[in-house]
Amino acid sequence: MKFVKYIIFGAALLSYAGVPVKGQNKADSVYTLEQCKALALENNAEIRVANNNLQAASEQRKEAFTKYFPEITAGASAFKTHHNVIEYDVLNLFSLGIINKGKTAGIWALQPVFAGGRIVNGNKLAKVGEEAARIRKEQSADNVQLQTEAIYWQLVTLKAEKQTVESAITLLDSLSRQVEAAEVAGIVTRNDLLKVELKRNGYQADLVDLDNGIELMKRLLAQQIGLGAEAKADINEVVPQTVPDYPSTLHISASEALGQTADHRLLVKNVEAKELEKKMETGSLLPQVGVGAGWFYHDIFNQNHNFGGVMVTVSVPISGWWGGSHAIKRKSLELSNARTELDNLSQKLEIEMADKWDDLTAAHRKMVIAAEAIDQSKENLRLNKAYYEAGMSTITDLLDAQTLHRQAQKDYIAAYGVFRLSEAQYLNTTGRYSH
DSSP: HHHHHHHHHHHOOOOOOOOTTTTTTTTTEEEOOHHHHHHHHHHHHHHHHHHHHHHHHHHHHHHGGGGOOOOOEEEEEEEEOOOOOOEEEEETEEEEEOSSEEEEEEEEEEEEEOOTHHHHHHHHHHHHHHHHHHHHHHHHHHHHHHHHHHHHHHHHHHHHHHHHHHHHHHHHHHHHHHHHHHHTTSSHHHOOOHHHHHHHOOOOOOHHHHHHHHHHHHHHHHHHHHHHTTTEEEOOOOOOOOOOOGGGGGOOOOHHHHSSSHHHHHHHHHHHHHHHHHHHHHHTTTTTEEEEEEEEEESSSSEEEEEEEEEEEEEEEEEEEHHHHHHHHHHHHHHHHHHHHHHHHHHHHHHHHHHHHHHHHHHHHHHHHHHHHHHHHHHHHHHHHHHHHTTOHHHHHHHHHHHHHHHHHHOOOHHHHHHHHHHHHHHHHHHOTOO
């Protein structure tokens, strides 16, 4: 039955820890869709992880910026030897030894002048990483909200379906009393009454299943928005009797929407990162130039000396080119793969947009069909009831008409739930869900 699908799908969506919300009664709190999404964003574990990742990327960018500043180093040492470092034989008469202890200290700063572009490109790469982390945070937020909507609309459809079952049971209760009276009067047989009771029992069994599914969805929704595993969250949303307007205003061309999607923006950032990595690899094989200054002190000959100095350093990684040329080729291939992946996945994203639009429009068409079926089945039920009361049809015909009417209502409710979720998924696929 459909309630089983609701339960399995809902249970698979949730794996997030909840945080109690102040001022709310966990047992009977009622929330709107927007409140549910806002609370899910506030309390969801996936969002907290995304925030931490973004903060870490920001710290990495700040760390990369410090490479522009001079590198300052300080050091000191002292030594004492077990014999003199230098010894002189004076006229073969005696030996003279010097330097068996000493102290040195210094502090110096080295400012990189040219590092093959690694500092500049390293800062650019760190900035790209921060931007990618921000996009991933947006993705996490969209995923959490979509999961919340999936549970929310399942709860809406389950409650609506419960109402249709309750209405059907009410009609069968009335019919049961009529058939029972007719049996007493000898107009119908006991078999007619048994058929009504069997149908009623079947609906009551469905009602038990629906009640269980509704309770589970309330718990899942409460846990999703941070109320905890023991709480329940309820809603007042109802399925409208009239079909929502055709979603023509939501349509957007795939080429226009592509640049707005988080997936495409991440692919673009990946290409940017690979380009910078190649430049940094090339820069590591270029000469490195730096200038510096320092202050030094030593006491070796029992004399204290202080002096300052400036320096220029130049290093050329000559042997680095032996393996460096291969490293550059490897980075070039990685860049080529990133560009290929961008083109390939961009096309797939456009196909997915078209598919989500088809899902949305199909759900709307099914609602229209189901709404027409409701009107037809309602009229069919009215006629069969009149025919039965006039003795022109059997109780089986009447019960079949009632079953068709309930099925039409069920199909409409299911199509409405799919339509609302498809609407959210289409907006998300086209990069407009949270905008």
